[in-house]
Amino acid sequence: MLKNENSPEGRQPTTESEARIFVEDLEVAYATPSGSRVHAVVDFSLDIRRGEFLTLIGPSGCGKTSILKAVGGLITPDGGDVRIGDTIVTGPVPDQVAYVFQDFALFPWRTALGNVEVALELKKVPKAERRERAREALATVGLADAADRHPHELSGGMKQRVAVARALVSNCDVLLLDEPFGALDEQTRLVLGTELLRILESLGKTIIFVTHNLQEAVYLSDRVVAMSARPARIKEIIEVDIPRPRSPDIMVSEAFTEIQRHLFSLLYEESALAMNQP
Amino acid sequence: MTATRLGIYLGVPFLILLAWFLLAISEVVNPFLLPSPIEVARDLGTVLTDSATYPHLWTTLRQVLLAFGLAAALGIGIGLPIGWYRTLRKAYEPVLGMVYAVPLVVLYPVIALFFGIGATSKIVFGALYAFFPIVLATISAVSLVDQNLVSAGRSMGARGATLFRTVVLPAARPRIMVGLRLGIILATLAVVGGQYIAGTSGLGYLLATAGQSFQTVLMFAYIVLTLAFAVLVNGLMAALDHYTNRSLT
Numbered sequence: 001m002l003k004n005e006n007s008p009e010g011r012q013p014t015t016e017s018e019a020r021i022f023v024e025d026l027e028v029a030y031a032t033p034s035g036s037r038v039h040a041v042v043d044f045s046l047d048i049r050r051g052e053f054l055t056l057i058g059p060s061g062c063g064k065t066s067i068l069k070a071v072g073g074l075i076t077p078d079g080g081d082v083r084i085g086d087t088i089v090t091g092p093v094p095d096q097v098a099y100v101f102q103d104f105a106l107f108p109w110r111t112a113l114g115n116v117e118v119a120l121e122l123k124k125v126p127k128a129e130r131r132e133r134a135r136e137a138l139a140t141v142g143l144a145d146a147a148d149r150h151p152h153e154l155s156g157g158m159k160q161r162v163a164v165a166r167a168l169v170s171n172c173d174v175l176l177l178d179e180p181f182g183a184l185d186e187q188t189r190l191v192l193g194t195e196l197l198r199i200l201e202s203l204g205k206t207i208i209f210v211t212h213n214l215q216e217a218v219y220l221s222d223r224v225v226a227m228s229a230r231p232a233r234i235k236e237i238i239e240v241d242i243p244r245p246r247s248p249d250i251m252v253s254e255a256f257t258e259i260q261r262h263l264f265s266l267l268y269e270e271s272a273l274a275m276n277q278p
Numbered sequence: 279m280t281a282t283r284l285g286i287y288l289g290v291p292f293l294i295l296l297a298w299f300l301l302a303i304s305e306v307v308n309p310f311l312l313p314s315p316i317e318v319a320r321d322l323g324t325v326l327t328d329s330a331t332y333p334h335l336w337t338t339l340r341q342v343l344l345a346f347g348l349a350a351a352l353g354i355g356i357g358l359p360i361g362w363y364r365t366l367r368k369a370y371e372p373v374l375g376m377v378y379a380v381p382l383v384v385l386y387p388v389i390a391l392f393f394g395i396g397a398t399s400k401i402v403f404g405a406l407y408a409f410f411p412i413v414l415a416t417i418s419a420v421s422l423v424d425q426n427l428v429s430a431g432r433s434m435g436a437r438g439a440t441l442f443r444t445v446v447l448p449a450a451r452p453r454i455m456v457g458l459r460l461g462i463i464l465a466t467l468a469v470v471g472g473q474y475i476a477g478t479s480g481l482g483y484l485l486a487t488a489g490q491s492f493q494t495v496l497m498f499a500y501i502v503l504t505l506a507f508a509v510l511v512n513g514l515m516a517a518l519d520h521y522t523n524r525s526l527t
Binding site (some may be wrong): 103166 | 424426427429430431432433434435436437440444445448449451523526
């Protein structure tokens with residue numbers, strides 16, 4: 001049961017163009033209840049490399065989630081486009097992109113196993129196979145024993161891991177993580193972040209990660225994109241050239257704290273700006 | 279079960295029975311109007327051993343279930359799209375809420391005129407009563423479905439009918455169930471009421487004939503029987519709840 005990096009469910013080789021993401025002049029606007037339109041994202045362009053772990057970090061409500069939703073095809077941009085490989089995203093791309101949502105978005109009426117299975121069910125994978133694969137994915141995140149429990153019987157950290165298992169089970173090349181630790185306490189967050197990194201480093205997926213936790217951003221990422229207050233613009237892109245595999249020890253290293261300090265100063269003024277936005 | 283819990287479960291029913299018994303034997307209330315529970319129990323025994331009782335029970339059950347089924351099909355069928363599309367909801371939810379507030383019993387003469395005084399009018403009347411709580415519960419259930427769950431479903435490739443079946447319906451199910459439970463209670467009320475007002479069979483009809491011929495002991499026996507019937511109907515709903523819940527996992 002304990003297979004992850006050696007699992008046949010591991011990463012399948014893909015062509016260069018298939019898993020690279022291009023975001024071009026993205027524009028996303030929302031209608032407020034009063035009827036006016038607010039721009040969440042304006043003129044946002046970014047290329048995401050194949051196999052890269054990229055983090056979007058910025059003040060709350062700055063439009064990070066909107067960018068992620070546009071990449072996942074969950075919203076239609078008001079301008080610009082997103083391409084995954086050669087294909088322009090016009091809707092969800094479940095064969096290539098898997099999502100982990102901030103509040104986990106587990107189906108309360110399904111067991112942990114059922115929640116993982118649903119991703120395969122929707123792809124019409126035969127029942128026996130999807131059950132097998134779902135059990136494997138749960139084992140990968142260390143939840144083999146919790147398969148028959150419902151979400152309300154799981155701790156926050158366990159729910160988060162079920163959500164990760166659900167995203168991993170369909171074997172997509174691209175993972176979109178929308179504050180996957182947002183609802184967890186600091187300690188759980190740290191442990192799960194380390195754990196997630198261990199799993200993901202072995203799978204080589206292309207990942208876009210949204211957070212407002214600096215430490216997490218630096219620890220997990222190859223590149224960190226620091227965003228401005230709304231509407232979301234890129235303030236600076238920081239390369240995190242700390243070698244992998246990374247262990248939690250690096251969090252106290254000089255290089256790590258240096259990057260974290262730099263990010264902090266970038267984000268501080270933007271967060272102050274964001275606080276005064278409605 | 280501990281003695282305390284048993285006391286809590288049975289305490290109130292016991293006190294009511296006791297009060298009834300004391301009121302009856304002390305003759306504070308005219309014993310013709312309020313017979314003692316012992317007499318009523320004796321008559322209930324006679325009623326239950328009389329094979330002529332059962333066709334009435336069966337008639338009532340059939341009419342309640344048909345009324346409920348009709349109301350559930352229409353209420354859920356209409357409630358789902360209204361709950362899902364904001365524009366439809368804004369247009370129709372207030373209207374349905376308003377009609378629900380009208381005492382629908384005023385329509386009974388019209389229904390009796392259209393459908394006669396046979397079974398059909400009872401079923402239609404029952405369905406009319408059950409429809410509103412079901413459609414209103416369905417509308418609110420669907421509109422309150424957590425949009426994050428819908429996003430999760432969409433991100434995994436669910437759309438259209440599949441999205442509805444996989445995410446929206448199961449997420450809305452508990453709240454729809456509340457409407458269904460209320461609906462079947464109102465259907466029972468309306469069917470028995472309809473039989474009482476103008477019927478030739480059913481529990482309502484039995485109640486009416488016993489009452490109108492001043493057989494109060496018998497009337498009370500039928501009241502107890504009707505209460506037991508309501509408990510049975512409620513049990514059916516609990517089973518439906520359990521079954522639909524199980525079928526999801």
